[in-house]
Amino acid sequence: MRALASEGVFHEEDGRRFALTPIGDCLRSDAEEPVGAWAAFVGRPYYWQAWGDLLHSIRTGESAFAHRHGIDPWGYRARNPEEAAIFDRAMADLARRASRSTLDAYDFGRHRTIVDVGGGRGELLVNLLKAHPAMQGVLFDLPHVVEAAGGELDAAGVGERCRTVAGSFFDEVPQGADAYVLRAVLHDWDDPEAVAILETCRRAMAADASLLVIERDIGPPNARPDAKFSDLNMLVAPGGRERSIAEYGALFVTAGFRLAESPAAGFGLHVIVGVPMPDGTR
Ligand SMILES: C[S@@+](CC[C@H](N)C(=O)[O-])C[C@H]1O[C@@H](n2cnc3c(N)ncnc32)[C@H](O)[C@@H]1O
Structure with missing residues (x-):
């Protein structure tokens, strides 16, 4: 002490x-605005063991977690429900902390239906639905995550306006919503997988739907230690990376979106808005 x-x-x-x-x-x-669950998560032995293999990531550019455990973090947590619960609570802490500034940054209320893709236990979606009583939500995530989330949506009083769908965003996501949110998802993945996730969303979206990517801007050289160390954390564990807004814009174009705007949402985050490009214009 x-x-x-x-x-x-x-x-x-x-x-x-x-x-x-x-x-x-x-x-x-x-x-x-508690962050104790985040503190509990970063101290988990399996997680800092991956950091112990940082040198592997530095030498190869690959995930030290996969090198250490022989599986990616998502597969590891699917097999270890206690670790999954600790991680999901940690994510909820971070989402809760930034939700007010995120809701202030962008008018989510213009959308009637929102799919939160990789939405964890639904912390952001709960806040969106509470702020916008006419809005309907879909929480989409891996089976073990959404199974644990349903009760929390009911407890938050939004269960009737929010359904849960289990699946993988490399296969398909629910179709036909007005907006698709990806919060703290793309930074978990390297460019080919990030493009694949965006393409899955693009296939599910109507021409007038919106893509809302909520991520950090990596920031200029010699600044933003939070983003630079998060970049390392993404490399070491899931094998992803933090990016500049322009780099997100480039991913958007590859996956069939145009970057429309990227308002700052506090905590170094931005709501990076993508608009589907007509087929054949990429
Ligand atoms: C860093 S967490 C962010 C969670 C939430 N969006 C938030 O901001 O708190 C990434 C999420 O992606 C989910 N995920 C990972 N692989 C997935 C897949 N193949 N399909 C769907 N969701 C996946 C994880 O279960 C996790 O909830």
């Missing part, structure tokens, strides 16, 4: 008593 007090997580008082600082307070599960 003394070490953490020296980093501002606690404040050491007389007599070796410790008080919470605002940073330490975020670790409480009843904090307004």
Whole structure:
């Protein structure tokens, strides 16, 4: 605790008593915007074991996680429900923390139906549905993730306006919605897989539907340590990468979208809006 007090997580008082600082307070599960689940996740042995093989990623450009565990993180968690639950709660912490600024950045209310592709336990979708009472949602993710999510949607009071669909975004996603959200999904993947995910969405979308990619901008050289270290984290674990807005724009074009706008959404995130290009114009 003394070490953490020296980093501002606690404040050491007389007599070796410790008080919470605002940073330490975020670790409480009843904090307004808790990040304790994220802290619990990054300390999991299987995760830092992958970081122990960082050199493999640096030498090869490939996932140290797959090298260490012989499987990608999604497959590993599908086989380890306890780790899946810890990871999904960590993602929900991050999504909750950024949801207000995300909703302020872009008028989601213009869309009647939204599919959250790789939406985890539905934290963002819950916030969208609460903010827009006429909106209908679809939570799409891997089977073990959506199975655990249904109860949370009901508990949040949006279960009647939100259905869950299990599947893989490399195969197909639900058709015919007005908007397709991909939050913190594309950065998990290298360019060929990211394009494949976007192409799956493109096939499901009508010509007037919108693609809403919510991701970090990697930022300029010598700045944005959060994005640069997240870039390393993406390389080490899922084998992905952070990107510039222009790099997302290039992926969009390859997959059949035009980048329309990219309003800043706080925490270094942007809502990167794609519009389907007519078939044959790529
Ligand atoms: C980094 S998490 C982001 C979750 C959520 N969008 C958020 O912002 O909190 C990536 C999500 O992609 C999902 N995912 C990974 N592979 C998938 C696949 N093949 N098909 C569908 N979802 C997948 C994971 O289960 C996970 O929920």
